Each structure stands twice: as C-alpha cells, then as structure tokens.
Amino acid sequence: MRPPITPLAPRPSQYGIDPSLVKTRAADLPGMTSVMLKELFPDLPEVIFPCEEGVAAIRKATEESLKNVDMSMIRPEHSVNILAAHHGFTLLGGEPYAEMLKTIKDVIEARTGCKNIRLRAGVGLRFRETEEYIKRYGLDQHFNGKAIGVAPVDQGIPIETEVGTLYGIKKIYDADWIVHAHNSDVREVHFHRQVDRAVKPFGMAYARIETRSTYHQNLGPRAANFTARAIFDSPFVQSKFAFASFLTVAPNGIINVDADNDLYALNDRITQSGLRYYGKIMTLFGEIDECIAVLDFPCPVVYVFAAGVIYANFAGANTDLYDLDTALPAYTWYTESFYGKRGKPLLDDIPRVNSAIKMCVHNYAWTGYPSAFFSEHIPTVVVGQEQADHFNMDPQNLTYMKHAMVAEDLKAAMEFAYKVTGTDKVVIFDGAMGGINVSEPLAEFLLKKAPEVSKRVDEELLPKWLRQRGVIL
Amino acid sequence: MKVVNQLAVVDAEKCRGCKTCERICPVLAIKMENRKAVVDNERCRGCANCEQRCPDYAIKMVKLEQPVLVKVDVSAVDYALVEDLCRRAKFNPEQLICYCTATRAEEVAAAILQGARSPEEISFLTGVRTGCKVECIQPVLRLLEAAGIKPEPPKGGWQWYGRTVTVWEIPEEVKKKYASRGFYFDEDIKILDRVANAPVQERSDS
Numbered sequence: 001m002r003p004p005i006t007p008l009a010p011r012p013s014q015y016g017i018d019p020s021l022v023k024t025r026a027a028d029l030p031g032m033t034s035v036m037l038k039e040l041f042p043d044l045p046e047v048i049f050p051c052e053e054g055v056a057a058i059r060k061a062t063e064e065s066l067k068n069v070d071m072s073m074i075r076p077e078h079s080v081n082i083l084a085a086h087h088g089f090t091l092l093g094g095e096p097y098a099e100m101l102k103t104i105k106d107v108i109e110a111r112t113g114c115k116n117i118r119l120r121a122g123v124g125l126r127f128r129e130t131e132e133y134i135k136r137y138g139l140d141q142h143f144n145g146k147a148i149g150v151a152p153v154d155q156g157i158p159i160e161t162e163v164g165t166l167y168g169i170k171k172i173y174d175a176d177w178i179v180h181a182h183n184s185d186v187r188e189v190h191f192h193r194q195v196d197r198a199v200k201p202f203g204m205a206y207a208r209i210e211t212r213s214t215y216h217q218n219l220g221p222r223a224a225n226f227t228a229r230a231i232f233d234s235p236f237v238q239s240k241f242a243f244a245s246f247l248t249v250a251p252n253g254i255i256n257v258d259a260d261n262d263l264y265a266l267n268d269r270i271t272q273s274g275l276r277y278y279g280k281i282m283t284l285f286g287e288i289d290e291c292i293a294v295l296d297f298p299c300p301v302v303y304v305f306a307a308g309v310i311y312a313n314f315a316g317a318n319t320d321l322y323d324l325d326t327a328l329p330a331y332t333w334y335t336e337s338f339y340g341k342r343g344k345p346l347l348d349d350i351p352r353v354n355s356a357i358k359m360c361v362h363n364y365a366w367t368g369y370p371s372a373f374f375s376e377h378i379p380t381v382v383v384g385q386e387q388a389d390h391f392n393m394d395p396q397n398l399t400y401m402k403h404a405m406v407a408e409d410l411k412a413a414m415e416f417a418y419k420v421t422g423t424d425k426v427v428i429f430d431g432a433m434g435g436i437n438v439s440e441p442l443a444e445f446l447l448k449k450a451p452e453v454s455k456r457v458d459e460e461l462l463p464k465w466l467r468q469r470g471v472i473l
Numbered sequence: 474m475k476v477v478n479q480l481a482v483v484d485a486e487k488c489r490g491c492k493t494c495e496r497i498c499p500v501l502a503i504k505m506e507n508r509k510a511v512v513d514n515e516r517c518r519g520c521a522n523c524e525q526r527c528p529d530y531a532i533k534m535v536k537l538e539q540p541v542l543v544k545v546d547v548s549a550v551d552y553a554l555v556e557d558l559c560r561r562a563k564f565n566p567e568q569l570i571c572y573c574t575a576t577r578a579e580e581v582a583a584a585i586l587q588g589a590r591s592p593e594e595i596s597f598l599t600g601v602r603t604g605c606k607v608e609c610i611q612p613v614l615r616l617l618e619a620a621g622i623k624p625e626p627p628k629g630g631w632q633w634y635g636r637t638v639t640v641w642e643i644p645e646e647v648k649k650k651y652a653s654r655g656f657y658f659d660e661d662i663k664i665l666d667r668v669a670n671a672p673v674q675e676r677s678d679s
C-alpha cells in the first residue's frame with residue numbers, strides 16, 4: 001500500500017484555530033494509506049498542476065488560452081475589474097488560482113495598454129476571507145494596491161433582469177469592463193447540481209444578500225440556478241462583460257485554463273468535464289457502505305475535501321446529486337430547512353443524511369458556515385477544547401457544539417470512533433492532491449468498486465445527466 | 474431564536490467615521506456620534522457584521538459574561554393565525570428560514586402578529602439575519618408582505634433593498650425559453666407547495 005499523501009498545512013486565519021493547535025494530522029495516523037485517483041479511474045485527464053514546473057505551468061496555460069480571446073473592446077483609458085471568488089484560493093494550495101489572476105492582469109495590460117485593472121474578490125460567508133488571500137498571495141502588490149475583497153453586505157446596485165430586479169455588489173460593477181475569473185471545480189454540487197456552474201458567481205460571490213437569499217429561499221432546489229443566469233443575461237451585465245477565464249479542474253488536479261468571450265460555450269465544456277470526472281468520484285463515494293469521516297483541512301466543515309469532493313456532498317452521497325429528477329439531495333439548504341421540530345423532514349420522501357457516515361471526527365476545520373445540521377445528524381467528535389470554543393464564538397455556529405462531543409486529541413477521538421462504530425473504513429477530508437488518504441480497508445474497497453462505477457457512469461448515468469441539462473456530447 | 478453571546482465594541486481611536494457599520498447593522502444598533510460609531514449594547518445581536526466590514530478594523534467582538542436569549546413566544550398568539558400567515562407566504566410554519574439561528578417561519582410570523590413591522594425589528598426580536606447575515610432576508614420580506622406590510626429599507630442604509638422574485642412568479646415565457654436547461658421550475662413549485670402544506674410536527678400551542 002502507498003504511504004499517505006502529505007496534506008496541506010493548517011493556515012493561519014481568523015476563521016480557524018491557530019495552526020499550532022493542530023497537533024496531529026489524520027494522514028499520519030497508523031493504518032492510513034493513499035490511493036491515487038488515476039488508479040481508481042484511469043480515464044481521468046492528465047493534469048498541468050500539480051507538476052514539477054509549479055505555477056509557471058499555470059501562467060503558460062493562461063497566456064495560451066487568452067490568445068483566443070477578443071480584448072479589443074478594452075481601450076487604454078478604460079477600467080477593468082477582474083472578478084474573483086474565494087473558492088479558487090482553496091484549490092491545490094491556492095497558488096494556481098492566484099497565478100491565473102496575476103497573468104490575466106498582465107496579459108490585459110500588455111494587449112490593450114489599459115493600466116486601470118483592479119481585482120475584486122468576492123466571498124462566501126466569511127467576509128474577510130479573500131482579504132486574507134489577497135495578502136497571502138501578494139495580489140495587493142501585483143495589482144498596485146487595487147485589490148480588494150467585497151462582501152454581499154456591501155453597498156448594492158439594482159440589476160434589471162427577465163425576472164425582475166435582483167441586486168449585485170456595487171464594487172463588482174464599478175468598471176467599464178468585467179472579467180470573470182473562476183474555476184470549474186465542482187464544490188457545491190448539492191446547490192448548483194452542475195447546472196450553469198460557470199455562471200453561478202453572478203448570483204453568489206458577486207451578488208448582494210437579496211440575490212443570494214433568492215437563490216437559497218425563493219426559487220427551489222433546482223430553479224435556484226436560474227438566479228445567476230438572470231443576472232448574467234441582463235443588459236447591464238452584458239454591457240460590461242468582456243470575457244471569462246477558468247482554471248479547469250478535475251478531481252486529480254488542474255487540467256488546463258479555458259478562456260472565452262462566450263461564457264455559455266465555456267459553461268457547456270465544463271458541464272461535460274464536471275459530470276464525467278467528478279461524477280465518477282461522487283458515485284464511488286455513494287458506494288461506501290460505512291465509514292468514519294475525518295475533517296482535516298483549512299476550510300469550513302462543509303468545504304473540506306477528499307478526491308475533489310466536499311464533505312457536504314459526501315453527506316448527500318446516498319442520493320445522486322447529478323440526477324435532476326431527484327428534487328432534493330440529502331443535504332442542501334432547502335433540505336435542511338425542511339426538517340421540522342421533531343428533527344425529521346416534513347415530508348416522508350425527503351432523503352435523510354448519508355447513513356454510511358457512522359461518525360465524523362473533526363480534527364481541523366473552520367467556522368464561517370452554518371454547520372449545526374451536520375453535528376445534529378451525524379455523530380461528531382471535535383478535537384480540542386480550543387476548537388470547540390472557537391465554534392461557540394461563531395455567530396453562524398452557535399449550536400454546532402450543542403450536538404458534538406469534544407476529545408482531547410485526535411488519537412482519543414479515533415479510538416472512540418473505531419470502538420463505537422465498529423468500522424475500520426476511514427476517509428480523510430484533507431485535500432490531498434492527486435489522490436485520497438484513507439484507511440487500508442477503505443482503499444481496498446474503493447479499488448474494487450471503481451471499475452463498475454466507471455462503467456455505470458459512462459454507459460448509464462452520464463448520458464442521462466447531460467440530457468437533463470440540454471448539453472449534447 | 475438566538476443566544477447572543479457576544480457584543481461589538483468600537484475602538485474610538487481607530488474609527489474614522491465612515492458609517493459602514495451603521496449602514497449594515499441588521500438591527501440598527503449603531504449610530505454615529507461626533508463622527509464616531511457608537512454601539513447600543515442593548516440592541517446589538519452579536520452578528521459581527523460590523524466587525525467583519527469595518528475598513529479600519531476598529532471593531533472587536535467581545536464575549537458576553539451573561540449570554541442573552543432572544544426569542545419570540547409563538548404560543549402567545551393564536552396558532553391558527555401563525556399558520557395562516559406562514560402558508561400565505563408559502564412557508565411551512567416549521568420551515569427553517571434562518572440556518573444559523575435555526576429560526577423557523579412560525580417565530581417570524583408570531584413576531585409580525587405581535588406588531589413587528591420591519592426586517593430590523595424582526596431581527597432584533599428573533600435573531601434572524603444575525604448569523605451569516607446573508608441568506609434569510611427574502612423569507613422575512615415575504616412574511617411581512619403576506620401580512621400586508623410593505624417596509625421601507627432604512628434610509629441611507631445598505632441593510633436590504635427589496636423583495637425579489639419567487640418561483641411562483643417566474644413568467645411562463647421564461648420557463649419556456651429555458652425549458653431544456655435543467656431549471657425544473659414547475660417541479661420545484663410542486664415540492665415547495667407540498668412542504669408549505671405539510672402538517673406541522675409539533676404545534677407551539679400544544
């Protein structure tokens with residue numbers, strides 16, 4: 001068996017505990033091994049990152065892909081906002097995304113003579129998160145001080161759409177042109193269901209609270225995805241949109257950079273690759289019959305990831321998240337909101353949380369995302385009192401610890417988990433690059449199941465998923 | 474319902490009087506006095522919005538020695554009225570409308586039936602919108618509207634701008650235009666209607 005892959009080190013952030021408090025990483029525990037994703041699914045694409053060349057490969061790919069983009073609308077006297085979002089900075093250490101952003105700026109400047117190029121980086125629910133990244137990756141310097149984080153509570157701007165007025169963040173749109181710089185990593189498939197994934201930030205990271213609340217409360221689990229399209233298609237946004245540049249991502253790394261003046265063409269391409277590559281891992285995760293899930297990554301509980309799949313999606317892996325005929329994944333906010341006072345869904349046909357997760361050991365994960373649903377429905381052990389105290393001071397997680405237990409250290413937490421659950425299958429959500437850190441029995445299980453899953457996705461599921469989204473292969 | 478366990482404290486030395494905090498506080502707990510931000514401790518609901526957006530890092534969140542429970546007593550109003558108001562806004566009374574504070578539609582409805590007239594008052598009374606500060610403005614506006622109340626956004630504030638479209642209001646031509654792109658408007662109406670009309674699990678007056 002292969003040794004475990006070294007996970008990303010804990011990061012200093014106001015949303016997590018001090019890295020010095022993370023004493024042991026789950027990958028270092030006895031009995032842990034790793035499986036390379038290409039071993040599971042040999043048809044996963046070749047990647048340009050991680051690689052020996054490092055982020056230079058990303059710069060090269062960005063320059064190459066921007067060659068096909070028309071920038072003639074940008075005049076030297078114009079202003080350009082490069083729009084970014086927090087999520088990209090959590091991918092493979094964050095440097096690749098930061099490098100793409102820097103390269104886009106350099107190329108625009110060289111090609112158009114425009115000097116007034118700013119970075120506007122949107123957030124999820126941690127309003128200072130991108131401020132932290134801007135400093136960490138030297139983006140403030142690279143953009144000559146014109147790099148800021150923007151939040152959904154900042155001053156807004158009304159946007160007239162086909163479905164009435166929605167609201168964007170004013171600072172996102174305060175330039176002559178906007179460039180949409182994002183990535184195709186699947187992340188919250190429980191929300192976007194791989195429908196208009198490329199467009200989503202227009203209804204989310206670039207949007208005001210009214211719009212985000214529309215998505216999560218007014219439209220329903222699948223119709224929600226129309227929010228972003230409505231905004232993007234508005235005459236206002238169309239009058240400013242120059243082009244998009246995406247890191248295209250597969251579970252095993254960054255495949256390439258894809259840039260286009262036509263966002264919907266790019267969207268169709270990433271819909272295909274997203275369904276094909278992430279669909280296999282996601283389906284394989286759905287096969288796991290029992291396990292202990294260990295969270296060990298500098299991200300909120302929902303976003304820690306293994307093999308490119310976030311914990312939130314593993315909690316719903318008992319449902320086919322890509323099958324649009326299934327209205328509600330076992331975890332998504334609509335589902336969560338449909339649990340009544342007795343702690344069960346208001347309708348009998350609403351799926352329950354993935355019962356294969358026998359216990360969650362929370363070794364290291366951040367606050368800044370409402371996560372009480374997880375500790376309420378999955379037995380959860382949090383490592384270290386400091387981490388528990390940190391959660392108790394987060395306005396979004398005031399009841400997370402109400403349902404979780406505290407263990408003194410990771411070893412004690414794991415001993416407890418093994419004893420109580422009786423399973424020796426462990427999956428570690430530590431963002432290991434190129435592979436997945438698991439216990440030996442789970443490694444064997446995954447290797448055995450993968451070929452059948454691969455066949456099923458190729459022959460049955462993928463054609464259905466594409467059909468449901470109107471994407472023709 | 475929310476347990477308020479922290480309070481915003483302004484460092485007057487650092488405050489440059491930009492008014493950002495005043496403009497975004499969801500319960501209007503901040504006023505400018507002599508061009509400095511001043512927090513009304515009795516109103517603050519510990520959401521950290523101001524702390525997270527102050528451009529000068531002049532605000533800190535401080536732990537309260539005695540946490541305060543903020544809650545509207547649903548049993549104090551006729552539950553039939555609560556149910557009726559929720560269902561008119563197309564919510565199940567037990568539906569969670571604020572994920573961070575686990576506030577249900579019935580509590581917001583009860584606040585309205587007891588006289589709350591604006592999102593700010595509702596947040597002050599129930600704690601809704603004082604967790605993530607992002608996701609729950611629309612349900613609050615929908616419940617107010619269903620009660621025949623049309624609140625005005627706070628003057629000069631950025632707290633909120635307006636109610637937006639619901640799935641029941643998506644024009645037929647829009648549905649037709651995008652019928653093949655995976656949005657499932659009509660199917661989602663069905664599921665939301667079924668939830669809204671499902672029986673409650675535990676009446677607050679029982």
Ligand code: SF4
Nearest residue numbers: 488489491492494527
């Ligand atoms: S946001 Fe900060 S600087 Fe601005 S008024 Fe409030 S405390 Fe003062």
Ligand code: SF4
Nearest residue numbers: 498517518520521523
């Ligand atoms: S309620 Fe929130 S925004 Fe208002 S003063 Fe308190 S912490 Fe600041």
